[in-house]
Structures are given as C-alpha cells and as structure tokens.
Amino acid sequence: MPAKIILSGATGFIAQHIVKELLAKNYTVVSTVRSIAKGDHLLQLFGSSPKLSYEIVEDVAKPGAFDQVLESNPDATIFIHTASPFHFKTDDVAKDLLTPAVEGTKNALSAIQKYGKNIKRVVITSSYAAVSTASEQNDPKRVFTEKDWNQVTWDEAVSNAFMGYRASKTFAERAAWDFIKENDSQFILTTINPSFVFGPQYADVKENLNTSSEVINAITKLNRDDKIPPFKGGWVDVRDVAKAHVAAFEKPEAEHQRLLMNTGLFTEQTIVDLVRAKFPQLDIPQGTPGSDVETLAGLAQIDNSKTKEILGWEFIGFEQSVSDSIQQILDARKSTANM
Numbered sequence: 044m045p046a047k048i049i050l051s052g053a054t055g056f057i058a059q060h061i062v063k064e065l066l067a068k069n070y071t072v073v074s075t076v077r078s079i080a081k082g083d084h085l086l087q088l089f090g091s092s093p094k095l096s097y098e099i100v101e102d103v104a105k106p107g108a109f110d111q112v113l114e115s116n117p118d119a120t121i122f123i124h125t126a127s128p129f130h131f132k133t134d135d136v137a138k139d140l141l142t143p144a145v146e147g148t149k150n151a152l153s154a155i156q157k158y159g160k161n162i163k164r165v166v167i168t169s170s171y172a173a174v175s176t177a178s179e180q181n182d183p184k185r186v187f188t189e190k191d192w193n194q195v196t197w198d199e200a201v202s203n204a205f206m207g208y209r210a211s212k213t214f215a216e217r218a219a220w221d222f223i224k225e226n227d228s229q230f231i232l233t234t235i236n237p238s239f240v241f242g243p244q245y246a247d248v249k250e251n252l253n254t255s256s257e258v259i260n261a262i263t264k265l266n267r268d269d270k271i272p273p274f275k276g277g278w279v280d281v282r283d284v285a286k287a288h289v290a291a292f293e294k295p296e297a298e299h300q301r302l303l304m305n306t307g308l309f310t311e312q313t314i315v316d317l318v319r320a321k322f323p324q325l326d327i328p329q330g331t332p333g334s335d336v337e338t339l340a341g342l343a344q345i346d347n348s349k350t351k352e353i354l355g356w357e358f359i360g361f362e363q364s365v366s367d368s369i370q371q372i373l374d375a376r377k378s379t380a381n382m
C-alpha cells in the first residue's frame with residue numbers, strides 16, 4: 044500500500060507541486076497549513092482528493108508545533124518539511140527568518156522523534172543558500188558542490204534580510220543534521236538544496252507571486268524606460284524540485300544525501316533576452332542584449348553531477364521553464380481582464 048506522508052507548508056509554491064507529484068503516485072498526503080481557510084482552499088485546488096487532508100500548524104516556530112500532527116498520524120512513514128519563510132521583508136531577521144527556519148526544523152524533528160515511531164524517511168527543503176557563501180559568489184574559480192557549506196556567521200546573518208534568509212537555511216539545515224546525530228534518530232534524512240526556483244505555479248497566479256517567481260513576474264511588469272532589477276545566480280525548475288522531493292525518499296541512493304538542485308546560471312538579462320524573443324507583445328526594456336555571457340563568466344560555478352546521477356533524469360531547460368512561467372502569467376492577466 045502506498046505510504047502516508049506528512050508534508051509541512053503545503054500552501055507554498057514548491058509544496059503544491061510536491062502534493063501534485065505525491066497524489067499522482069497514489070500516496071496519502073496529510074498536509075500542514077496555517078489556517079482552515081488555507082486548508083480548505085488547498086483541498087479545493089486538488090479537487091477534494093480523498094487522499095489529501097490537512098492539519099493546522101499556525102506557526103512552525105511554536106514549541107511543540109508538530110506534536111499533535113505526529114500523534115494523530117502514527118501510521119505516517121515519511122515526513123517532508125518545506126515550511127519556512129522565504130522573503131526579504133523584515134527589519135527583524137532573527138524573529139522573522141532565523142527563528143521560524145531553525146525552530147521549525149527542530150520542532151518537526153522533535154515531534155518525529157517523540158511520536159513518529161514509524162517515520163523512516165525525512166526530507167527537508169534546504170537551499171543552495173546553505174551550500175554557497177555569499178562572498179564567494181563572484182569568484183569564477185570557485186566550484187560549489189554537494190559537500191560545501193555556507194560559512195555565514197550570526198553577525199552577518201542579522202545584518203540584513205538577504206543575509207538573514209541565506210543564514211536561516213544554513214542554520215536550519217545544520218540543526219537538522221546535528222539533531223539526527225545527537226539523538227541517534229531512527230529515520231534517514233535527505234535534504235533538497237535548490238538554487239532559485241522558476242517555473243509555473245501549480246494554481247493561483249496572483250498579482251504578486253512567491254519570492255523566486257516574482258523575479259520573472261517583476262520583469263514582465265516593466266515598461267520600456269524602467270530600470271531592470273539586477274539578479275544573478277543559479278536556477279532550477281519547480282517541477283524538477285518537486286520530483287526530487289519524492290525521489291529523495293523513494294531512491295535508496297538518496298539516503299543521507301544533500302541533493303543540489305541546479306540547472307544553470309542566469310542574470311536578469313538572460314530573462315529579458317528570452318522575454319523579448321518569445322513574448323514581443325511585452326514592451327519591456329532591452330538592457331544590453333547578450334551581456335549576461337560576460338557576467339556569468341565572472342560567477343562561481345555549481346557542480347551537481349552527483350545529484351544528477353542519483354536522480355537520473357534530464358532537468359527542464361531555461362527556455363521552457365521561463366516561457367511556461369510567463370505564458371501562465373499572461374494567461375492569468377487576460378482572464379482577469381475578461382472578468
């Protein structure tokens with residue numbers, strides 16, 4: 044019989060794609076969401092599937108946040124933890140980013156340790172932010188792999204929201220690996236470490252999207268004379284990231300691994316050049332076409348060949364990922380305008 048899986052943060056961009064993957068494979072999914080309204084909406088998005096239910100975990104940072112969920116689902120065998128804040132809108136990094144990321148992870152693991160005696164596999168959505176140190180991003184000789192750790196300090200973490208988010212993922216993932224060592228846990232941990240995640244929403248294309256999707260959305264909203272917001276880094280498609288969360292517990296080769304999910308590098312110009320070639324109806328600024336090549340040559344490289352070998356499929360390419368995102372955004376705007 045397909046396993047019962049607990050999935051935290053199921054309303055999120057990545058998590059909704061994970062729900063889709065899990066239901067397609069006939070798993071039973073107990074999701075955690077922050078309110079009844081959000082839970083009901085989630086059920087509706089998945090056609091009230093009898094395999095999907097929800098429990099309320101209003102704030103993952105609260106002590107004992109996951110105890111009741113684990114206590115009432117003793118037959119669950121897999122736990123996937125995605126819930127964590129991903130935004131830069133805070134002046135209090137410790138309270139709004141570091142605490143929920145780290146305490147949320149520890150609370151999930153403590154509840155599993157106490158009540159989840161049948162949980163065999165735990166998958167945590169960490170990040171490429173936990174792999175790469177910010178000050179090394181502009182060193183083209185640096186190659187980051189699954190073995191690397193962000194060396195961010197607490198003082199750097201609380202200096203601004205960008206560093207705070209990167210540190211929140213680093214400290215939370217470290218806390219997870221430390222937890223299983225210190226508690227001699229019965230379950231096996233795998234982390235998923237994605238770079239910037241692009242690709243379409245599962246549903247609900249709102250005016251403003253989740254942090255990583257908003258990078259693309261913001262570019263589609265530009266007028267010809269606007270300044271293009273600068274971005275650079277690695278990217279991967281959400282559908283590959285969702286599939287990796289499932290492979291993480293299905294594949295024995297993924298046991299105890301950090302799966303570094305990255306397909307390529309991009310700058311804002313890479314997106315702009317694609318938009319102008321494929322969506323000429325959007326009158327966005329042109330920037331300096333092709334100038335991303337030089338910027339990308341100055342960036343640290345990412346070698347995730349180990350992860351790709353474990354997963355064994357070809358990741359979705361940039362053109363498809365970004366085009367699918369933009370087409371979905373344009374379709375949603377058209378249907379709102381027609382309402």
Ligand code: NDP
Pocket residue numbers: 052053054055056057058077081100101102103104125126127128129143168169170171212236237238239240241253254255256
């Ligand atoms: P979303 O913002 O779409 O999802 C975040 C989820 O976490 C939401 O369900 C949110 O609930 C929930 N959440 C946040 N804070 C709390 C809290 N204190 N208590 C309970 N639930 C909480 O982001 P993504 O889907 O992009 O991110 C999901 C995970 O993937 C995160 O761990 C993120 O760090 C990681 N990640 C994302 C990347 C990306 O580029 N998107 C890259 C690398 C890692 P609600 O919406 O109700 O607030």
